[in-house]
Amino acid sequence: xxxxxxxxxxxxxxxxxxxxxxxxxxxxxxxxxxxxxxxxxxxxxxxxxxxxxxxxxxxxxxxxxxxxxxxxxxxxxxxxxxxxxxxxxxxxxxxxxxxxxxxxxxxxxxxxxxxxxxxxxxxxxxxxxxxxxxxxxxxxxxxxxxxxxxxxxxxxxxxxxxxxxxxxxxxxxxxxxxxxxxxxxxxxxxxxxxxxxxxxxxxxxxxxxxxxxxxxxxxxxxxxxxxxxx
Amino acid sequence: xxxxxxxxxxxxxxxxxxxxxxxxxxxxxxxxxxxxxxxxxxxxxxxxxxxxxxxxxxxxxxxxxxxxxxxxxxxxxxxxxxxxxxxxxxxxxxxxxxxxxxxxxxxxxxxxxxxxxxxxxxxxxxxxxxxxxxxxxxxxxxxxxxxxxxxxxxxxxxxxxxxxxxxxxxxxxxxxxxxxxxxxxxxxxxxxxxxxxxxxxxxxxxxxxxxxxxxxxxxxxxxxxxxxxxxxxxxxxxxxxxxxxxxxxxxxxxxxxxxxxxxxxxxxxxxxxxxxxxxxxxxxxxxxxxxxxxxxxxxxxxxxxxxxxxxxxxxxxxxxxxxxxxxxxxxxxxxxxxxxxxxxxxxxxxxxxxxxxxxxxxxxxxxxxxxxxxxxxxxxxxxxxxxxxxxxxxxxxxxxxxxxxxxxxxxxxxxxxxxxxxxxxxxxxxxxxxxxxxxxxxxxxxxxxxxxxxxxxxxxxxxxxxxxxxxxxxxxxxxxxxxxxxxxxxxxxxxxxxxxxxxxxxxxxxxxxxxxxxxxxxxxxxxxxxxxxxxxxxxxxxxxxxxxxxxxxxxxxxxxxxxxxxxxxxxxxxxxxxxxxxxxxxxxxxxxxxxxxxxxxxxxxxxxxxxxxxxxxxxxxxxxxxxxxxxxxxxxxxxxxxxxxxxxxxxxxxxx
Numbered sequence: 001x002x003x004x005x006x007x008x009x010x011x012x013x014x015x016x017x018x019x020x021x022x023x024x025x026x027x028x029x030x031x032x033x034x035x036x037x038x039x040x041x042x043x044x045x046x047x048x049x050x051x052x053x054x055x056x057x058x059x060x061x062x063x064x065x066x067x068x069x070x071x072x073x074x075x076x077x078x079x080x081x082x083x084x085x086x087x088x089x090x091x092x093x094x095x096x097x098x099x100x101x102x103x104x105x106x107x108x109x110x111x112x113x114x115x116x117x118x119x120x121x122x123x124x125x126x127x128x129x130x131x132x133x134x135x136x137x138x139x140x141x142x143x144x145x146x147x148x149x150x151x152x153x154x155x156x157x158x159x160x161x162x163x164x165x166x167x168x169x170x171x172x173x174x175x176x177x178x179x180x181x182x183x184x185x186x187x188x189x190x191x192x193x194x195x196x197x198x199x200x201x202x203x204x205x206x207x208x209x210x211x212x213x214x215x216x217x218x219x220x221x222x223x224x225x226x227x228x229x230x
Numbered sequence: 231x232x233x234x235x236x237x238x239x240x241x242x243x244x245x246x247x248x249x250x251x252x253x254x255x256x257x258x259x260x261x262x263x264x265x266x267x268x269x270x271x272x273x274x275x276x277x278x279x280x281x282x283x284x285x286x287x288x289x290x291x292x293x294x295x296x297x298x299x300x301x302x303x304x305x306x307x308x309x310x311x312x313x314x315x316x317x318x319x320x321x322x323x324x325x326x327x328x329x330x331x332x333x334x335x336x337x338x339x340x341x342x343x344x345x346x347x348x349x350x351x352x353x354x355x356x357x358x359x360x361x362x363x364x365x366x367x368x369x370x371x372x373x374x375x376x377x378x379x380x381x382x383x384x385x386x387x388x389x390x391x392x393x394x395x396x397x398x399x400x401x402x403x404x405x406x407x408x409x410x411x412x413x414x415x416x417x418x419x420x421x422x423x424x425x426x427x428x429x430x431x432x433x434x435x436x437x438x439x440x441x442x443x444x445x446x447x448x449x450x451x452x453x454x455x456x457x458x459x460x461x462x463x464x465x466x467x468x469x470x471x472x473x474x475x476x477x478x479x480x481x482x483x484x485x486x487x488x489x490x491x492x493x494x495x496x497x498x499x500x501x502x503x504x505x506x507x508x509x510x511x512x513x514x515x516x517x518x519x520x521x522x523x524x525x526x527x528x529x530x531x532x533x534x535x536x537x538x539x540x541x542x543x544x545x546x547x548x549x550x551x552x553x554x555x556x557x558x559x560x561x562x563x564x565x566x567x568x569x570x571x572x573x574x575x576x577x578x579x580x581x582x583x584x585x586x587x588x589x590x591x592x593x594x595x596x597x598x599x600x601x602x603x604x605x606x607x608x609x610x611x612x613x614x615x616x617x618x619x620x621x622x623x624x625x626x627x628x629x630x631x632x633x634x635x636x637x638x639x640x641x642x643x644x645x646x647x648x649x650x651x652x653x654x655x656x657x658x659x660x661x662x663x664x665x666x667x668x669x670x671x672x673x674x675x676x677x678x679x680x681x682x683x684x685x686x687x688x689x690x691x692x693x694x695x696x697x698x699x700x701x702x703x704x705x706x707x708x709x710x711x712x713x714x715x716x717x718x719x720x721x722x723x724x725x726x727x728x729x730x731x732x733x734x735x736x737x738x739x740x741x742x743x744x745x746x747x748x749x750x751x752x753x754x755x756x757x758x759x760x761x762x763x764x765x766x767x768x769x770x771x772x773x774x775x776x777x778x779x780x781x782x783x784x785x786x787x788x789x790x791x792x793x794x795x796x797x798x799x800x801x802x803x804x805x806x807x808x809x810x811x812x813x814x815x816x817x818x819x820x821x822x823x824x825x826x827x828x829x830x831x832x833x834x835x836x837x838x839x840x841x842x843x844x845x846x847x848x849x850x851x852x853x854x855x856x857x858x859x860x861x862x863x864x865x866x867x868x869x870x871x872x873x874x875x876x877x878x879x880x881x882x883x884x885x886x
Contacts, residue, residue, distance in 0.1 A: 052610040056629055073498055076443075081435060088436045118625060125622035131440040131460060134498045 061116030095213030318447030325454030339386020342413030367397020372744030388426030403734025439467030464501030530594015709765030739768030
């Protein structure tokens, strides 16, 4: 805050001015307090704008992709609770991967979603309210390994098969099933790598595509599970 | 163990009467009350009232109440002699008693009958048979709001459970501690579309703090202990427990867990109670700098029982206190620093103070859209300190400069030593201006409307008379609509928890059943349900419950023969298109008479006081029918989407 908030909105007593109960117009966000005479008098903190800037609405910032990791108790319905909450709070889950952890009663969810920082923080806080949620962490800006797995059933005739296999090998993928006119290619990588992989195979004719959604892990010795609240 | 302590009994139904005895409940249950003598002071009625009140622990916090609680706990640690094995339904009753439940509101049905089969063996639990499950949920809600304890309601599977839903949602939006119990079909039938089967845990999932489906009686002790712990700890809220019929009937020897075991079993539930010291220092620095600070007191003050801390803090820092709808009663309205009710239908001077403030200190409130209006123009000059126990409320609706997560009582206790005492003289100019705004806004309020001079009854006059004649000491339960706003504005509140209102969900039909719960929770208080003719007709079936259980609720119906708030919006926002705003109602005197409830009518200003006094003189429920002006509006009003500076104060369209 560059301006001194104390001098702004200060309405000096002006006994000369009649009390004006007329509400200010909707377009002027000035306080109703000062009479016109009073506003002219008051020391504006910054002459460039007498009216204060509009208050930001949380969640109205620039949207980008976030990755949240939620450590949850493996209780019946926990996936439903998380999904229902995200729906009810108007967050759109981009992908969701759930699996066990090394602790038998604890599961781990990796959720990717789009939103501005405030909105995603709000999503994390809302998740925290669930009794079965032990920990939520936004790992978007942390050093992590992020991978997802894709299986692509792609058309591969005698004529195109070698080309398909070459592309798959370039992406360090592998062929996991082979039939007369189709192959199933498996690839592991970040979301954008898989996107590129799929895009390359598309020209051959994709019959079926499945992706697991991203899973992430912190790099180095840091562990997301380490400090779970128990 | 017959030890009845008779204490004071004064005229009026809500005389304080305290007694620790727990006997005689089973007689009461069979004691038909429908033919109650109409003079209202017969021995039998008085005795029934005594029995009704004896089941509670009045005077919360007194040594006597503590002794009762202690005796109850000791009693429960002993095994109850039974001539049969212990089944799941017994566990439910034991758990309720262990949690200090004395009243529960319910309605039986097929799959929950195992509980009703054993309930008679637990005379500590008073079951109030409502007329509709929604009434049970609202009654549990009203009980919880009036006492701060966990309210309990119960219904069967299917329709019984879905009827509870509105009441559970009401409790969630207003952070009311509640445990809702439903039965479900036997575990083997779940998912088979059995008779009265519905996926009720799926329905209540987004509208409870937590919910359970219990299929095994051995889980019941843990689930109940967890449910009560969750419902009342941190930010309170409703918890729903759905129990299959076979779980209620299974034998079990599972022990009840201790509170420590419960906490250890809930690793994902660790609310933060103490504010972070660094944030507290930041807050103190903001307060020291502020020249035009305003405190915004919310429901959290009442929930945390922090009224005394609020007043101490406000007095030390000399900061005026505005309150939200659910924060009514956080500070005595006569206190010089109490500035009034904010928001959409709040006082203009309060909203004006907020709009010109340089610092808002929000204590246990959540910047609801009815409080802020358009967020972009809300309090444009203010920096904000926001204290809430729920971290997700901070930064949800408005961005704040100093977030403090914690219990507002503990935060205030820690903050008070950090702030410098302020000399009132230092704020003389500010206070003079606030006082001037207040004079101006109050003179333009409905008190100045003059409707009463033309012989019309104006609602603000009625509620202010109710407040006056009850000495401002009753519990006033609002319904939803225009009268809710008039009640909040003009009654004059002095104490915490004296005003109960469905603020978040805005549930019409709330007042009568909630007042029922409040009256059972606070037998030392007179309880008034103030409702509109619309809301009253939504849950008026509970009149029979009031009679059968002799619950001394006074009902004041503000009858304008309209859905008044709907009509107001149609007049102002929808160009006078009054579709479905007119509401036919019954003759409320005859209606009350049919239920055996004494009823009184007031259509002119001079009839108001006698009618209120007559209702107060009735020992038991009574109804007053106020025929108020039909087209009176609530002003000021903030149109939806507009800001706090855009209040409409009068509307000049010709009346219909």
